[in-house]
Amino acid sequence: MRVAVVLNTSAGSLLGVDDAEAAIAEAFAVRGFDATFEPDDGRELNDRMDAAVAHGADAVVVGGGDGTIACAVQRLAGTGVALAVLPLGTANLFARDLGMPLDDIGAAVEAIAGGNARDIDVGEVNGHVFVCNSVLGLASRLAKRRERFRGSFRVRDWWAFLVSAWRGLVRYPAMRLELEANGRKRVLRTRALTVVDGDYEEGFGRMFSRSALDDGRLVLYVAASLTPWRAVVLGVRMAFGRWRDAADLERFEADAFTIRSRRKSVRVMNDGEILLLAPPLAYRIRRGALRVIVPPRLEAPGDATTAPASGDAALPAATGRAPANAGLAA
CATH class of the missing domain: 3.40.50.10330 (Probable inorganic polyphosphate/atp-NAD kinase; domain 1)
Known part of the structure; x- marks a missing residue:
């Protein structure tokens, strides 16, 4: 090879x-x-x-x-x-x-x-591709601050980052965004918004593990309020695998949608990389756009069961998948 x-x-x-x-x-x-x-x-x-x-x-x-x-x-x-x-x-x-x-x-x-070659989905926003997630708001700001200390193992640098992150949680203002999908519009006020290529699955220890890589959808999570205390609670709930029903967390599904903002540019974090994009932000799913090599057998994280790596059964099915939030279609 x-x-x-x-x-x-x-x-x-x-x-x-x-x-x-x-x-x-x-x-x-x-x-x-x-x-x-x-x-x-x-x-x-x-x-x-x-x-x-x-x-x-x-x-x-x-x-x-x-x-x-x-x-x-x-x-x-x-x-x-x-x-x-x-x-x-x-x-x-x-x-x-x-x-x-x-x-x-x-x-x-x-x-x-x-391994075997397999075609999976990717997400895209304004021509920029992501394969895991695209994040707006507080998390993207914290990631920018984290870059200052990348590669440092000094205790004082880690402490400086933690203090900076705490201040961000306290002071970061809510964004006013307009979400349009399926011909419907909705105004959002949020401090954190995440678009997932596919969806995250629930389950003990499965933080940010996705349920499928080729199901042709984007899932949008919106945190209406993210105070320091609620951020800690949400993190703990994610670690224990029960977080979708958390207070002030909304979920929407779509294969394409648009986010509008009054700002001249919006900081977007695609798979950990920071971009400044001019709104509107046009998100879409690109089905089967990326060919990847996967191991001959895939094992669901934390699970002893395995599935073949070819065809629709190659990845573990979603567990505990919640229905799409009805608020957008109302």
Whole structure:
């Protein structure tokens, strides 16, 4: 199998690691891969992705966190070129959804070697693609502050971030937005809004795990009020797998919708990457737009059952899925 490999050597798992590329190259070589590496030589990640695609390999292997994967998805969606993920970040949300091994590079390479190609959905807003979620409001502001301390292990830096996050929870004003979907309009006042490509599933320990990657829908969550206390409660409820019925949390489903704002630009966080976009924000689902390599068998997080990785049964079905909120259609 011929693959082109792009590594983000600044990814969380590689920080402070010497000769990471050589070790990963060896892991590919011993498994019979013909791997061409695009060196992390100061070029922009987009340029390295373009060079990787130009090799004409069977797949492009991208090693990094969700932000790195977001760049790859933007480049590969709609091309038919397969994306294989080496989970080297901190959260690795997309890698978890794919069922990739997280703690062993050799096991991840083995999963790619024995994996299957599968077409999944991506979301899009104003031409910018996302594969996990797109976030407006408080969370995107906190992510911007987090970037100041990326890669730092000093206690004082973590403390500064926590203080900054707390101040954001207290002071961040509510946004006034207009949501239009299915020919209906509704005015929202919210401090946090999340659009999910697919939907999150409930269940103990399944925070931000998605129930399906190819069901052709976007799910919108709106937090009308997000005080520090309610943010803590919501986080605890998500960890325990019972959060959809939380107070002041609304849910809508659609395959396309528009968000309007009076602001000249809106900060949007797609899969952890910050963008400034001019409203209106036009969201849509692109069905089957991204080809990915998935392990030969996928296992639902926290569940001992497995399902084949081809066809509609390749990912675990949703558990505890709530009906679409009726407020938008009223």
